[in-house]
Amino acid sequence: MLSTKQIFLIACLLCFVTFLVLFSFRENGVKGIRQVILGCVLGMAGNILYAYGRELAPFFGYEMANGTYAAASAAMLVGYRKLFKRPPHIRLLAGLVAGLTVATGVFHYVFDSFEARTAITSLFQAGVAAAIGFTVLQARQEWRRPYSANHFILGMCALIAGGHVFRVFYQLLTAGAPRSLLEPTGWNTLILAAGAFALPVLALGALLTAHRRIVLMAEHAANQDYLTGAWSRRAFFDVGGRELARARRNGRPVSLLLIDLDHFKPINDTHGHDAGDTVLKGFVQQALLELRRVDCLCRMGGDEFAVLMPETDLPGASTVANRLRLRIAQEQASLLGITLSIGIATLNKEDDLKSLVSRADRALYAAKDRGRNAVSVETDTLSA
Numbered sequence: 416m417l418s419t420k421q422i423f424l425i426a427c428l429l430c431f432v433t434f435l436v437l438f439s440f441r442e443n444g445v446k447g448i449r450q451v452i453l454g455c456v457l458g459m460a461g462n463i464l465y466a467y468g469r470e471l472a473p474f475f476g477y478e479m480a481n482g483t484y485a486a487a488s489a490a491m492l493v494g495y496r497k498l499f500k501r502p503p504h505i506r507l508l509a510g511l512v513a514g515l516t517v518a519t520g521v522f523h524y525v526f527d528s529f530e531a532r533t534a535i536t537s538l539f540q541a542g543v544a545a546a547i548g549f550t551v552l553q554a555r556q557e558w559r560r561p562y563s564a565n566h567f568i569l570g571m572c573a574l575i576a577g578g579h580v581f582r583v584f585y586q587l588l589t590a591g592a593p594r595s596l597l598e599p600t601g602w603n604t605l606i607l608a609a610g611a612f613a614l615p616v617l618a619l620g621a622l623l624t625a626h627r628r629i630v631l632m633a634e635h636a637a638n639q640d641y642l643t644g645a646w647s648r649r650a651f652f653d654v655g656g657r658e659l660a661r662a663r664r665n666g667r668p669v670s671l672l673l674i675d676l677d678h679f680k681p682i683n684d685t686h687g688h689d690a691g692d693t694v695l696k697g698f699v700q701q702a703l704l705e706l707r708r709v710d711c712l713c714r715m716g717g718d719e720f721a722v723l724m725p726e727t728d729l730p731g732a733s734t735v736a737n738r739l740r741l742r743i744a745q746e747q748a749s750l751l752g753i754t755l756s757i758g759i760a761t762l763n764k765e766d767d768l769k770s771l772v773s774r775a776d777r778a779l780y781a782a783k784d785r786g787r788n789a790v791s792v793e794t795d796t797l798s799a
């Protein structure tokens with residue numbers, strides 16, 4: 416069986432390992448990571464103070480150890496609150512940590528009571544674990560599949576909170592309960608191990624959450640055009656493939672608009688590149704007002720955009736294209752007089768995404784040939 420000192424040192428090592436991994440995540444823009452890192456560092460310090468409690472002056476082994484460990488758990492809670500975009504209540508937590516440190520001092524120097532110290536520290540740790548679990552549940556609407564990290568955190572919080580409450584009752588109600596934190600009895604070792612490993616386990620939960628966030632942020636960046644916020648060309652081929660398969664399976668129509676901004680180059684040349692960027696962003700804002708939420712507006716490159724329209728037949732797509740063309744033509748002032756040429760194609764039996772795009776592209780060229788500011792329909796579409 417491990418000694419209590421070895422347990423604290425192993426917990427310290429686990430905090431260190433999680434710290435190292437979290438440290439490599441710190442620049443990735445995920446809020447809360449720095450506080451979890453601080454929690455790991457304080458956790459290492461607290462575990463060392465507990466481990467060497469007998470060798471050190473009592474102040475370090477009791478008040479400093481309890482205060483540092485409570486501060487570590489509080490930092491972990493602040494990290495979780497920020498990670499799940501909830502107010503962190505830092506002042507309240509700082510006050511509670513200070514209060515706990517003073518209270519353990521009082522029950523050490525004024526009324527020496529191991530039971531009271533155990534109750535204070537354990538109930539604080541149980542409260543922190545419950546608050547972390549509550550934070551994760553509060554953010555339930557924002558969970559993204561897979562939910563395994565959230566379930567892991569909730570399970571661990573329940574175990575940690577339950578374990579600490581059990582420890583308080585055990586300590587208060589059992590005649591043979593340990594008289595010191597470092598007492599090497601079977602129960603004490605088990606309870607201590609569970610308590611000491613709580614912090615690295617919570618740090619691991621934060622690590623899993625942060626990792627998932629970073630993956631989602633990378634996916635989002637790859638799927639969105641950085642300038643306009645429209646979907647990217649990559650997302651178009653992803654979503655397009657799926658929508659075509661779904662439409663074919665359900666025998667439903669899908670239409671595609673290919674849109675080119677007319678005479679966009681002179682805007683850049685006359686007003687500058689920034690003004691050109693503003694027109695591109697303004698076009699996307701206006702277009703989104705005209706489209707349904709299920710329509711997928713993508714920037715294919717430069718001044719060319721595509722709109723994939725599920726559940727939309729040719730007459731429906733023509734109506735939307737004309738409404739869009741008129742709306743943009745009316746925004747003369749803010750869009751520097753830009754107009755749209757639009758080509759439309761509707762899915763037919765032989766189409767794949769590539770052929771649908773090239774048919775819409777032919778229609779777009781026809782609209783340009785007709786003098787621009789026009790909508791054209793790809794003629795093969797009519798035979799669909």
Ligand SMILES: Nc1nc2c(ncn2[C@@H]2O[C@H](COP(=O)(O)OP(=O)(O)OP(=O)(O)O)[C@@H](O)[C@H]2O)c(=O)[nH]1
Pocket residue numbers: 642675676677678679680681683687688689690691692695716717718787
């Ligand atoms: N400001 C800005 N300009 C861009 C961006 N990407 C591409 N462009 C410019 O968009 C212009 C696209 O020009 P074209 O589509 O070839 O020409 P156009 O003037 O629109 O002519 P038509 O399409 O034939 O009416 C080029 O001058 C590109 O440099 C961007 O992100 N921002």
